[in-house]
Amino acid sequence: MENIFSHDKECILNLYNRMNLHIVKGEGSYLYDDQGNKYLDMFSGIAVNNLGHGKTEIKEAITKQLENYIHLSNFFVSEPVVNLAKLLVENSFASKVFFANSGTEANEGALKLVKKYGKSISEDKVEILSFYNSFHGRTFGGMTLTGQDKYKESFAPVIPHVKHIEFNSIEELRSQVSDKTCGFFLEIIQGEGGIREVSQAFIDELLLLSKKHNFLIVVDEIQTGLGRAGDLFAYEKYGFSPDVVTLAKSLGGGLPIGAMLVGQHLEKVLVPGDHGSTFGGNPMACAVGESILNTITKENFLKEVKAKSTYLVEKLKEMQQGYPHVIKDIRGRGFIIGIEVGQQANEIKTKAIAHGLLLNVTSGTVIRLLPALTITYLEINEFLREFKNIIRGLENCHDSVK
Ligand SMILES: Cc1ncc(COP(=O)(O)O)c(C=O)c1O
CATH class of the missing domain: 3.40.640.10 (Type I PLP-dependent aspartate aminotransferase-like (Major domain))
Incomplete structure (x- = not known):
């Protein structure tokens, strides 16, 4: 399906701003495209694939x-x-x-x-x-x-x-x-x-x-x-x-x-x-x-979600101290977390693809994190590392952390 993007444009009503990716497989917290690239899926079909892909x-x-x-x-x-x-x-x-x-x-x-x-x-x-x-x-x-x-x-x-x-x-x-x-x-x-x-x-x-x-x-x-x-x-x-x-x-x-x-x-x-x-x-x-x-509803499942969320939010708050001009606010709980980044939200979302991250933007200025509830600490660390790299690549990141 080489021409899937042009066929898509030809036959499907243009109601969504499609991303320029042809996803062919999902497994756990990751999606894979037709070029063999792997992406950490931080929006889970907008809060649909709560247990990840391919469960x-x-x-x-x-x-x-x-x-x-x-x-x-x-x-x-x-x-x-x-x-x-x-x-x-x-x-x-x-x-x-x-x-x-x-x-x-x-x-x-x-x-x-x-x-x-x-x-x-x-x-x-x-x-x-x-x-x-x-x-x-x-x-x-x-x-x-x-x-x-x-x-x-x-x-x-x-x-x-x-x-x-x-x-x-x-x-x-x-x-x-x-x-x-x-x-x-x-x-x-x-x-x-x-x-x-x-x-x-x-x-x-x-x-x-x-x-x-x-x-x-x-x-x-x-x-x-x-x-x-x-x-x-x-x-x-x-x-x-x-x-x-x-x-x-x-x-x-x-x-x-x-x-x-x-x-x-x-x-x-x-x-x-x-x-x-x-x-x-x-x-x-x-x-x-x-x-x-x-x-x-299994014992400990939601306890784990809360613990992982606390870890992610704490790390994001630490990151915010280094880049207050980019990260203006962090909101939410569990794994519905918003990072207020102002007008750069779409730029961050686009740049994230090259970093192997799939991000979602809501309300124009908010990066909305909706990972699988089963995301691991290792995967959270991968997100944090790449998210920081994206921010460091922004022109106005005012990098005060070395
Ligand atoms: C809070 C809320 N209510 C309703 C809807 C509509 O759901 P659906 O797209 O399945 O019709 C959504 C979808 O994003 C939602 O987030």
Whole structure:
């Protein structure tokens, strides 16, 4: 496939800024191109390949399910689907699960649930809030919830009665909620928004107001969930139970799946006919999900993630002292880490390729690190060494460390 890049341009709608690499294989934390070059993959398909590439357990789960059936209508029960739902329920606040195919679809399900919940209380309880700078997907529901104009201004009008408030602003929250509010959607750590974490004070106030005005809290853990932020769910740190949580990305280990987790008090809001999906909860994806959950809930797995993350962040902070003009801030936890580098983010990303590193840029100025949760200390050291070399090669690095 010599001309894969020109064929790609010829036949695929130009919606992504493709990198100039033809990846042909993945193994562990590495990707390999058609020229035999090896790259340390620091973005894992944007938080999808949480256990790295080519994982034996994932291949085995797929092969085993392949022998039975690939797809089954949702009119039938299916063992891998039930098994994954059971694991999600056992390991979370939720009592029931709905499976979709993607993150944005999981959020669509949550939007419908929240709307129906509101309407069951009062006809005008239809207002939904979310944060500016958030990202919740590309469908009309997800895009409307997303608090960034660039994703939706060409497609207006979007869904009515959705308002946005400044991130972590308790004052704006107080002024915008009322008895007409039916739900608040939030990411615990804004991923596309530049790795910014919600404050405990905001969550505390949100809880108080949700009780006072009887609205639902929907936590979008599509990027942060399933160990990415160091806990199984990023919300755990705040000591509260959301009403609804949405998941996708790493849940299928690379196969498409989304999920909406629902608290017991909401089990009966949606009834047969209200919602559904042909492919939602694909048995192959669920079989992989089961294997992934079994791995990340093993004793010590997340402890290890936290320890490795602490090491990486400490080393990055040391590096920041040497290059404060380039590294302006380091944010995040677990393995969702943002390095604020200003306008040089894309230059760093491009230069990284020659250093054998695949980096992702979010929010224009932030290098977003989303390595496999299984990344080793040796691989972290390799990243640190090469990242430092890239920074030293920048014209304005103001190298004060020898
Ligand atoms: C927090 C969050 N919500 C929703 C989505 C949308 O997920 P998907 O691309 O699977 O529709 C994403 C994707 O990046 C995301 O990060």
